[in-house]
Amino acid sequence: MKILRDNWLLFSIVALMICGLTIIVPQLRLMAASLLDEGGRFTLLHNKDGLQSVPEMTSRYTVAKAASGLSVSLNATKDLSVEVENDRTLRLTALQALVVGKDEAGALELAFGQTRFSLSQQAPRGLFATAAPAPLEIKAQSVNSVLLSHAANAYITFENKALSVSAVHYLDFFTRSETLSATFNSLLIALVSTGLAAMIGVSLAYLVARYQVAGSTAIVFLVTMASVSPPFLGAYAWRLLLGRNGVLTSYFGWDISIVGLHGVIWVITWLVFPIIFLLSHTSFQSLDAGHIEAAESLGAKPSYVRLSVEIPLALPGIITGLYLATMAALSDFGTPRIIGLDVNALPVLIYTSFLSEAGRNPALAATGSVVLITISSLFLMAQQIYLARRGFAVVASRALERKRLSSLGHALVLIGVSLALLMAFTPHLTVLVSSFMEWRVGLPRANFTLANYTTMLSTGLGPAWVTLSLGIAGTLAASALGLGIAYVIIRKRYRVIAPVLSLTVMMPYVIPGTVLGIGLIMMFNKAPLQLTGTWFILALAYLIRNLPFTVKASEAALRRVHPALEEAALSLGARPLRVFVTITAPLVLAGAVTGATLTFLHIVTELSSTIVLYRPPWKPMTAVIFENTLVDADFGVSAAQTILLMLIIYVPLYFIVRYGQIQGKSGG
Known part of the structure; x- marks a missing residue:
């Protein structure tokens, strides 16, 4: 097959699938969540004072008093009548046939027409009560009428879990x-x-x-x-x-x-x-x-x-x-x-x-x-x-x-x-000075001390190792994938895959970090792809969020390498993969280092997606420092942690700039 013979075509398809799964699909799920509207719910309280609705636990449905009980309606259309049969029983009547069953969770279900209600109850128990409250039970009386038995003083909730496409959330x-x-x-x-x-x-x-x-x-x-x-x-x-x-x-x-x-x-x-x-x-x-x-x-x-x-x-x-x-x-x-x-x-x-x-x-x-x-x-x-x-x-x-x-x-x-x-x-400068000051009750004292750094070291450098591991892993993965994608876009130029891939990898550039994080949680929150709360979902977020840097830096470097150099090696019988590894990759190394440096710097300073995705023990330094600024914490220790983070940022940046790899920064 052509795909198996062309390694770059196979790589393009795999890369497009990865980008689609981690970039496009999560955003589509976000869009779907914004357009899907649940059917609504209403809650009734039946006690010695009679039958009444609970507005705080009711959405979309209108529950009004009627001559013989309550009338439940949706969009001005009467759906259900509820009457008191006795102190533990309600009579439910609909204009359509009522069907009784159970939903996937085993809860009672009442259906009529296109509406399906899942029923549940909350019954308060006395301090010394030992017996469980009576369960919900439904008994058919006629085609369009049933009797609902419940526990004493119960809050009975009718929840319509049906989803429909609606602009109600945007309104x-x-x-x-x-x-x-x-x-x-x-x-x-x-x-x-x-x-x-x-x-x-x-x-x-x-x-x-x-x-x-x-x-x-x-x-x-x-x-x-x-x-x-x-x-x-x-x-x-x-x-x-x-x-x-x-x-x-x-x-x-x-x-x-x-x-x-x-x-x-x-x-x-x-x-x-x-x-x-x-x-x-x-x-x-x-x-x-x-x-x-x-x-x-x-x-x-x-x-x-x-x-x-x-x-x-x-x-x-x-x-x-x-x-x-x-x-x-x-x-x-x-x-x-x-x-x-x-x-x-x-x-x-x-x-x-x-x-x-x-x-x-x-x-x-x-x-x-x-x-x-x-x-x-x-x-x-x-x-x-x-x-x-x-x-x-x-x-x-x-x-x-x-x-x-x-x-x-x-x-x-x-x-x-x-x-x-x-x-x-x-x-x-403020953080640097603060890290050497003594802090009491959130206020600094003009006493020079190294206690903040001692405390930081004694409490462990776990967040620093998490940050470094994510920075190194994310940078290596983004650099390798970005260089390959750039090669496909510049050299191979597949008619459909190349432009789609180019557009897809740039999408994270316009997706804010909090939005990206929420999309990934929606995508990877259930088996078999349950990554939420792990080290891997942070690494994945950093990878796709920084692909634009590595791809564009590699593209710029590839444009400066004449195709004749690769064609000469191919004409001498070298395999395409060997040509890429031994000729192309070394020639674009400077551009790749630029993209890798920007990627590393962005990863170790990333906050917006981190604060949504991280879960202990995988807590990067940015999350630690950020949370300490929101509570009445020891600002001296937080300042010392920030200085450590700044060293992680500025030491590699200095050497890269010093040796001419970066002339400026083109992203924020």
Whole structure:
């Protein structure tokens, strides 16, 4: 068979099946959960005071008083009449024939027409009661009438478990003030923080790229470091500094607090500014000198050249940076959760609706997930349409010479860059100082100590080993699978499989982490694929969430390798697999290392999917640190754990950047 003879075709099919099972199917299940509506339920209480309905335990059905009892209706259509026969018996009457049976769980079932009710009862027992309450029993009286016997003072529940396709969850979502405010807040946070970050990032990127600024290489390196900081670190540190009882607010006696919507926007602005800076800086550096010189030779003023030539030509990088920053802000779970408190945002609403012990509402979580994915997809479509409708290509490119700044101008640029870096690294500095301070009752004391690190080491490094094992395993798996998929897309180009595979592996990029985690739980929560609560579901989530990085990095590297090198080896009789392993893979190693590094950094700092999926003992460091910030825990030990996490992040990043493997970061 052709499939068996072509190893790459077989790999493509297997890869597509894996991606479909872990990416597409869970999202389809989420969509189905948002569109499926249960039939509803109602509960009746029959005691010495008579028969009455229990509104708190009734949904969709309307139970009203009638001349001889109660009338139960759905959508204004009378379904059932309930009358009191005696103190332990009710008479049920329907317009259609009543059929008595049992459901799959062995509970009594009452069916008529398309409706099937599963019956259950709750009967309170006295303190010294020893006998079990009388069970539910049904006895047919006629074709459309039955007698229901029950225990004394029983709450009797009729639950219609039939599922139907309905938009009721979406109607509920867009008519409830809670969900509307969460959606509005998420959009406001994303757009305002991205706008502020753009003003800072694009301006500084232009100055550093187009002018001779002292230490420009170090500036880019520091911004790169800031771009991979843990997403919840800023919220944790700024709350520690400027919370109601923060270090600075208490020391200076300020009656202010950063906690709230304004604090979320402030923290996320400095979280996403490095993304915009790096991509804008790359775009400004790659501008063609010929275009600018042509405009200047025609007498255009520098300000006009900047606005009409330089910025428009750099728009691909700027727009991409804005999109990535918006996605990072929109899907951020940790910051609103830590510093927002009463601020309702979509990722937090989805999480609490799905996992909260009180008020759990999986249907609302599924609907919110679909809404969040839709918003993310609309932003992506807007970015793609804008870039596709405009041309940015140049025939040839000649590097620009950096302009000299006046002494005052140079000083102002350095001050601006320093302030931006100070804001970006304030969380890192705060955590570093906090880790060496003594903490009592949640407040720091100006005593230098190593006790926090001693406590961290004595309580075990289990979370660190979990983080490292997941980081290494997820990186290796994503790198191997991503390189293979990139080879299929660039070299093999199968007519159907290649484009479908390319589209599928990019889907996790627009799926927020909380949504991805909920989809995986729905998919792998039952045998034979029961992975929920294990190490493997975390590794799987990290693998598929980071495939876009490894695939795109490998694609870029493969485009720089001429196919003639592979064709020469094939013409000499080498097998395709050997050609790939001995020729192609070594040539794309630099690009693969770039993708692998980004993958590792994202895995060890991942929070949004982790907080949904982890279960003890498989608890990564991000989950430990995040939970400690939400309770009255020892902030010194949490700070020491954060420093350990930062070392895990920055040590490999330093060596990769130092030896030229990464020139910037293209994702958030």
